[in-house]
Amino acid sequence: MTGLKTLSIISPVYNEQDGIEWFHKELCLSLKKFIKCYEIEIIYINDGSSDGSLSKLQSLQPSNGINIKLIDLSRNFGKEAALSAGIANASGDAALTIDSDGQHPFKQISKFLKKWEDGAEVVVGVRRTNKKEGIVKKYGSKIFYKLFNKLTNTTLIPGSTDFRLIDRKVIDEFIKLEERNRITRGLIDWLGFNREYVYFDANERQFGTAGYTFKKLAELAVNTFVSLSAVPLFMSGYIGVLFIFLSLASSLFIFIEQFLLGDPMHIAISGSAILGFLTLFLIGIVLTAQGLMGVYISRLLAEGQNRPLYVIRKETEVNSNLNSSIK
Ligand code: UDP
Ligand code: MG
Numbered sequence: 001m002t003g004l005k006t007l008s009i010i011s012p013v014y015n016e017q018d019g020i021e022w023f024h025k026e027l028c029l030s031l032k033k034f035i036k037c038y039e040i041e042i043i044y045i046n047d048g049s050s051d052g053s054l055s056k057l058q059s060l061q062p063s064n065g066i067n068i069k070l071i072d073l074s075r076n077f078g079k080e081a082a083l084s085a086g087i088a089n090a091s092g093d094a095a096l097t098i099d100s101d102g103q104h105p106f107k108q109i110s111k112f113l114k115k116w117e118d119g120a121e122v123v124v125g126v127r128r129t130n131k132k133e134g135i136v137k138k139y140g141s142k143i144f145y146k147l148f149n150k151l152t153n154t155t156l157i158p159g160s161t162d163f164r165l166i167d168r169k170v171i172d173e174f175i176k177l178e179e180r181n182r183i184t185r186g187l188i189d190w191l192g193f194n195r196e197y198v199y200f201d202a203n204e205r206q207f208g209t210a211g212y213t214f215k216k217l218a219e220l221a222v223n224t225f226v227s228l229s230a231v232p233l234f235m236s237g238y239i240g241v242l243f244i245f246l247s248l249a250s251s252l253f254i255f256i257e258q259f260l261l262g263d264p265m266h267i268a269i270s271g272s273a274i275l276g277f278l279t280l281f282l283i284g285i286v287l288t289a290q291g292l293m294g295v296y297i298s299r300l301l302a303e304g305q306n307r308p309l310y311v312i313r314k315e316t317e318v319n320s321n322l323n324s325s326i327k
Contacts, residue, residue: 007038007113008092011100012045012082017052019207021060023100028063030106034113035065043069043086044100048076058316068318074311078216080223081310083162083184088175089315096165097184102206104163111198112165120196121170122188125163127202136214144221151231156189157197169193183224234298237291243284247277 009027013020024042031040042062046054054072062068071085083097094116098104104125115123145158162185166174173191189195225231254269254277263269 004037004039005094006092007034007040008086008090008095009040009042010045010083010086010090010095010097011042012047012079012086012097013049013053013057013100014047014076014079014082015049015051015053016100016207017049017056019101020053020056022206023102024060026102026106027098028066030109031066032063034110038113039067040065041067041069041091043071043089045071045082045086046073047079047082048073050076060318062318070314070316070318072313072315074313077310079162080182080184080220084174084182085310085312087166087171087184090171092171093168094165095171097162099162103202103204104161105200105203108163108198108200115196115198116165116167118196119194120165121167121193122191122195123165124157124185124195124197125161126157126197126199127159127161127163128199137217140217140221144224148224151225156186160185160189160197161202163198163200164188167193183220186224234291234294236287237294240284240287240289240291243280243287245284247281247284250277251281 009031011023011027016023027042031042034040044057044060046057057070060068060070069089071089073082073085077085086097087095094113096109096112098109108125112123112125142158145156149155164185166188170188170191170193174188177187177191179187254274257263257265257267258269
């Protein structure tokens with residue numbers, strides 16, 4: 001023990017074999033100026049990479065004052081679970097999460113640390129531009145944030161990323177959250193605490209391709225909604241109630257206009273139209289029932305989400321004095 005504060009750098013790795021050595025070298029270089037102030041551990045989580053990432057990670061050398069922890073997950077659990085594995089294993093007074101593809105600029109790290117030292121408990125990296133972002137991703141995420149903030153009680157700042165620093169207090173609370181389908185930044189935002197922001201321009205990916213395909217992103221968006229809001233489950237219920245009101249209102253209108261007043265407006269409503277309104281009414285009832293069922297399912301979901309988030313195959317620690325230990 002040196003009495004210094006400890007800093008954990010957490011980086012999930014999925015099929016980054018071409019860039020990971022470069023990333024590690026650059027990261028260590030930019031952390032060098034902090035080793036006088038902090039004890040530093042870099043935690044790499046191999047998220048079931050199918051390329052040579054694991055062996056590249058195993059051969060990484062710690063540099064002076066910077067230790068490496070390697071967590072090898074038993075399969076690809078997705079970035080969110082990988083980040084959670086890293087956070088759960090962080091021993092730092094603060095943890096900084098950073099993508100291992102080089103898109104999060106290292107030179108911003110000092111700003112995160114400064115804001116943390118000044119009292120922020122969560123420092124969120126907010127992306128200003130992403131030069132190579134496709135139109136679907138760009139507008140998709142815009143719509144997502146709009147909807148998300150409307151439908152849930154949690155506020156996400158558009159462009160906020162997983163490039164963020166969290167204080168020990170936040171780490172301890174984060175670890176207590178057990179739900180399975182999660183979006184890390186959403187949960188951190190849900191936790192609250194003092195927040196500060198660091199604005200940055202994302203670098204282009206140097207190597208490899210984004211592991212987040214459109215399908216994965218869409219899944220992530222759905223997961224976020226479902227885990228932080230039960231609105232999607234209740235949606236059919238709301239539509240059902242609307243249908244019932246519509247059909248009741250129109251039935252009343254038909255009854256009065258056609259049968260009580262003898263069709264003064266000359267609409268001559270046909271039998272099939274009446275059948276139509278009846279169908280609308282019945283569909284309304286079915287959807288309402290489904291929505292009610294959704295309410296119960298959401299309760300069950302909340303109770304039943306206690307499967308482990310990830311499974312670790314092996315944990316290795318390489319300290320800068322080159323002692324390696326396997327847990
Ligand atoms: N990643 C991961 N598991 C996955 C997909 C991605 O750990 O299933 C990691 C990846 O190695 C990178 C980070 O998450 O460090 C961001 O991934 P990517 O660059 O594919 O996403 P984007 O930059 O498009 O958000
Ligand atoms: Mg990326």
